[in-house]
Amino acid sequence: MSSLGQTHSIKNADTVDGKHATTTPTASSIPVAVSGTTIASGWIPALEYVSGAGTVADNSVARFNLTSGKSIQPSNVLIQDSGDMYAGSYIVANNGLNYEVTLGADATHGSIRIGKLSGSSGRSPLIDFHANGTAYADGRIVVSGGAAGAHYGGNLNIKAATTIIDGTIVYKTRNTGVWSTYASTVTGYTTAPSLTLTYCTIGNICYIAAGIVDGSNSNSTSLTFGLPIAATQPINYITTGYSIDNGVIKDSPMGYINISGSTATCYRSFYQNGWTNTSRKALFFQGFFYSIS
Numbered sequence: 001m002s003s004l005g006q007t008h009s010i011k012n013a014d015t016v017d018g019k020h021a022t023t024t025p026t027a028s029s030i031p032v033a034v035s036g037t038t039i040a041s042g043w044i045p046a047l048e049y050v051s052g053a054g055t056v057a058d059n060s061v062a063r064f065n066l067t068s069g070k071s072i073q074p075s076n077v078l079i080q081d082s083g084d085m086y087a088g089s090y091i092v093a094n095n096g097l098n099y100e101v102t103l104g105a106d107a108t109h110g111s112i113r114i115g116k117l118s119g120s121s122g123r124s125p126l127i128d129f130h131a132n133g134t135a136y137a138d139g140r141i142v143v144s145g146g147a148a149g150a151h152y153g154g155n156l157n158i159k160a161a162t163t164i165i166d167g168t169i170v171y172k173t174r175n176t177g178v179w180s181t182y183a184s185t186v187t188g189y190t191t192a193p194s195l196t197l198t199y200c201t202i203g204n205i206c207y208i209a210a211g212i213v214d215g216s217n218s219n220s221t222s223l224t225f226g227l228p229i230a231a232t233q234p235i236n237y238i239t240t241g242y243s244i245d246n247g248v249i250k251d252s253p254m255g256y257i258n259i260s261g262s263t264a265t266c267y268r269s270f271y272q273n274g275w276t277n278t279s280r281k282a283l284f285f286q287g288f289f290y291s292i293s
Helices: none
Strands: 010-012 019-022 029-031 090-094 099-105 110-116 169-171 174-176 180-184 195-202 205-208 211-215 224-226 235-238 243-245 256-260 263-267 281-285 288-291
Touching (some): 180 224
Antiparallel strands (some): 180 195, 211 281, 224 263, 235 256, 243 281, 256 263
């Protein structure tokens, strides 16, 4: 038979030009449909479905190249087998309305930048620590000074016209700028009077508010009370309150307190004048402060 100027020899029903027709993929054979219009997969040559990538870095995330949807290219974003993800520079999330979240680093800085990029209103950046759907998880900022785990090795700078903290600042396990009370132990009496000190700490300073040590049965020429936090350096204070010794108010309103370690030693007047070991003795003192670790 002939078609379009070519002549073909059909010897029998399954042979054309000496080529055997079969449903099984066989060299030098003619494919025949298994059923309907379907032929066995072995008749289809292996195809390369990835185009344009070239040589890529292992674990690199693929990106489309241009707009055809048929060609890809590598990226600087890597996802390791462990699940860790790395970016060549910054990871930026932007909702198209000039709000941006940026995580990353350059040659000299690590950064978390959150906020609105431009515009005259609504520019209130937030950093929100939130984990596992609960507001009770701890957030942490660690300044390591360049070595992993080397806490306190660098400085944390906060620059703002006004810094507002809605909560308690804790400095080395101590609440900062918050008034607290301390049940102090008093010595120098047959029956020690109660003394509750009101104090607060700011950094390495402990401030004790004004108070009264007052008991009716002195049995010693000394008078001491315990401090809520030990002092790092001894210090002496002349109080502007007044003292009572042996039931008599002293004429000079100048009590005297020596701070050393966890103990405040009180005197009835300057300098280190002791008490009478009988009757009422008391010291009305003004607030004082001392250094702590």
